[in-house]
Amino acid sequence: MLISDLDCNTLKTHLSGQGLRFRTGPFSVSLRATIPAIARHIAKLYPHSETLDNDAFIDFHITTHQVAGLRRWLKPQVVFSFDGYKPFKPLPLAQAAAAFEWGLNWCIASSSHQYLIIHSAVVEKDGQAVILPGSPGSGKSTLCAALIHRGWRLFSDEMALLSAADGMIHSVPRPVSLKNQSIEIIKAFTQEPVWGERIEGTTKGDIEHMCAPDSSVRQPPTAIHAKYLVFPHYQSGCLTEITPLSKGRASMNLIENAFNFNILGHQGFEMVSDLVDSLECYDFTYPDLKQALDGIEQITSAKP
Amino acid sequence: MKPVLLIEFLRSCGAGELTKTEAQRYPWELLIRQSRRANLISRVALFLQEAGILDDIPAQPRQHFLNALRIAKANARATNWEVRDLYRILRGQNIDFILLKGSAYIWSENSASKGRLFSDVDIMVRESSLEDAERVLVHSGWMGSTLNGYDQRYYRQWMHEIPPLQHLKRQTTLDLHHSIIPPVSYPDFPAEKLWQQAIPAEDMPGLFMLSHIDMILHSAVHLFHEGEFDQGLRDLSDLDLMIREYILDGDLWEGLLLRAAELGLELPLYYALNYTQRVLATPVPEQILQKAARQRGRRHLPDGLLDLLFLAAFVPDHETCRVRGGKVARFLLFIRSHWIKMPWHLLFPHLVRKGWLRLRGENSH
Known part of the structure; x- marks a missing residue:
């Protein structure tokens, strides 16, 4: 199944629940994100990516969430996290899709030494x-x-x-x-x-x-x-x-x-x-x- | 407490039971995730390699372990390069120095060097050479960080190291120590006693490691007094490995207790023995543990409370295993480390200042 085969609601359910599991190049990714801009980004820009079953091995478990607390209202921000590790400082919420792309680049570059x-x-x-x-x-x-x-x-x-x-x-x-x-x-x-x-x-x-x-x-x-x-x-x-x-x-x-x-x-x-x-x-x-x-x-x- | 896969894995390494792992069915993905979070993935990979089961692991998880081994190898190569460069610089001024922590483990290739990842190089010089050492290092490209005046004073007045130095080109961070414990918490710590038993490096006069026992004691002081529990499990694993290598094999338990008493480090030693034994099943004899408990002297907090905090803080802060209150425990241990370091009249203004800066979102050290 491809990401384009998922309807909008199913995609969002995966992203905000257990994670959307998909392949990009040789890598498998599980992405969790409740931010609507990320769901739109994935639907539009990764339509041809193959989705993966729950028992598939995942290389990178990624979350891009909105930073909680007071900032949520004053200055909404997004933070990228790879298994709980946050390589970058939070970015403005409007840059959520870029945070995901840069974050995934970071995951690949910092660990794929094959x-x-x-x-x-x-x-x-x-x-x-x-x-x-x-x-x-x-x-x-x-x-x-x-x-x-x-x-x-x-x-x-x-x-x-x-x-x-x-x-x-x-x-x-x-x-x-x-x-x-x-x-x-x-x-x-x-x-x-x-x-x-x-x-x-x-x-x-x-x-x-x-x-x-x-x-x-x-x-x-x-x-x-x-x-x-x-x-x-x-x-x-x-x-x-x-x-x-x-x-x-x-x-x-x-x-x-x-x-x-x-x-x-x-x-x-x-x-x-x-x-x-x-x-x-x-x-x-x-x-x-x-x-x-x-x-x-x-x-x-x-x-x- | 619920069993945590990574901790169970480390315990079975210690027990020599790794070879029994069913490599085709083991939850590797979970182990990779937890160990990556705990900065232990390279060590886990090395244990798997040593146990000869790396090749039996399915290709995808195996690739992560192979990559982690590459990272550890590169880390060791870069560290040893930095040590040789520091030696060249300090030797030129006849300044002796002792390697500390990760760089010492790597240089001496001891058991704690196994898959050890770290970012800073730590060295210690005699307090009398501190100024000379700092000057020659700055001249050689190791620049003082851009700390403000307050932080500069904080380090120089109260701490056992000067503010971190950073190399202009390589961005490596160097911590230059003159002791292993902050003078503000332990005013007359006999650092010269560390020098008396330090082990000279082969063919490099002027370069030393701490003696094996002192290395363990320093690791214990660092973990239980400095309050950086983000990598608590990794540091506890260092202690476990070194206790097994240096103490267990030679049955040097009494020597360890004596030396701790001589240096006034009975309390961190007790914690080290107690928690390595409880978390990682390090085989500490019961009568040694009791003796260590008796000699530890003044306690800062009741054991029950510390148990709660430490045992929570040693569980990796990963979504698959983190315990409720783990973050709070780490924070309280951070506060505790400052509390045992400084008297109230110094600590309180310091924390207020730091808290305020953190609220404003500024970098703080």
């Missing part, structure tokens, strides 16, 4: 996967959102999961998070996607989440050997530039974008070396979305 986790989008077409690591402002998510409406499949918007066991990138197709001007750019670019609610005034600015396409969530393969590593750099008014990167430089840049390199230690280093050895690596500077898409096509099609 993967080297790289802050990166990953897209795939015709069996060719591109890793797009992104420091803030690089345009990673914007580029990713556009690519998946030009025939690419979303593997991941926020984190590339490089498996220590098989050296493959595992897919975790969650909603794409767009910020500030990127939201309008993508809305002008495509009318297709379903959007969540606009969340204003977060620490990252205004945010809207875009639903991951059904094909990304439910079709195989769920793991793939990557072929390209492209570091995007958005720079208004510049010329498009595609510069091959040395293996050493590419490795260092990749490590800078890894969340848990310190945990994996020596093994993490070996994994990065093996990965980079098998990739074509580029620095990619672009002035706008059209040039960005052309550049990615150029990188991935010019080869034998």
Whole structure:
């Protein structure tokens, strides 16, 4: 059964009761939340996720509840908790959906060390996967959102999961998070996607989440050997530039974008070396979305 | 009290009965959740590995244990790196230091190092070298935290450590001690006696660990006097492991009691023996426990009340097992730790101030 098969009331009953149990990528989640915005977020942005039985093993037991007490009336807040542990300070209630997304990112990044986790989008077409690591402002998510409406499949918007066991990138197709001007750019670019609610005034600015396409969530393969590593750099008014990167430089840049390199230690280093050895690596500077898409096509099609 | 899965698990580890676990049917998810909350998941994972049953556990829960083992390994690697760096800095000024708590367990690879997770490095220098040590550490990138003047004075006047230092680049926190118990609660604690029995580290002159017995006593003082019960069960498990390793094997019970009397730490030792035995079934001989009870001297609160508070506080604060009043118990133990630390005329204004800051939602230490 999928989340979209649940009617609104059943979804709310699960969320406010024993928890809504569902799969996202390789992870199983139980989410409890009484906040209506969270129920709407899940219904809209996780419709293709498979729901899980009561006896299924759950990786992450999550709650996002409204903070009780006087604040409930004066300054309503939401707090994210993972098995009773609260990694973040409470956020304004209006940011509840963002709190859930960031919280789930935190759960994955802080405990799933069977993967080297790289802050990166990953897209795939015709069996060719591109890793797009992104420091803030690089345009990673914007580029990713556009690519998946030009025939690419979303593997991941926020984190590339490089498996220590098989050296493959595992897919975790969650909603794409767009910020500030990127939201309008993508809305002008495509009318297709379903959007969540606009969340204003977060620490990252205004945010809207875009639903991951059904094909990304439910079709195989769920793991793939990557072929390209492209570091995007958005720079208004510049010329498009595609510069091959040395293996050493590419490795260092990749490590800078890894969340848990310190945990994996020596093994993490070996994994990065093996990965980079098998990739074509580029620095990619672009002035706008059209040039960005052309550049990615150029990188991935010019080869034998 | 209702049995708690994590506590039952730790008891069966101590009894060497882990190998009997039915790995296919055990409630692993519940154990993972409780142990994660208690910051004990890496230790649980290591026990499972040592008992040779990790491979029999179904793949999904096993993955969480394998990941927890990776975290512990990384924690140990980072800690030892910090210790070597501190050694380089302090050795340059000929300042001797003793590793304390987690970093000492990890460095000496004792039983309490097993899956031990922690965030701060703790070291102790002689009070006469405190100023020099702080200066050279600050010069090497360990910055004083941005505490306000009140907190700065509070630490420097009353406590056994200076305000925590934080490394500029790595964000690691370092607690620099000159004693193991706040001078305000125990004015003439003979810290030099700790130095007399400290064990030098191999090939690193100037670096020491506390003697085995002192390590246990320090762990007891820390747990039962400092009032941080968020990780109470983890700290009690440290005590259980070290008592089994250092005392039980060599039958050094009398030595432990004598040393506690020599240092004036009879009360925390009694609590340590009593509660490890009751919660984790540490095999403390009955006559030793009675002797420890007789020699403990002045009590601050009646045993019945303390039982209520401690036994509640040792249960992990997880929704599947937490006891009614657990939060209140932790809070009262926090108050108790301040009460036994400071006389009323100092404590009362301190608590009023802290309470006010907390109400206003400001960070407090």
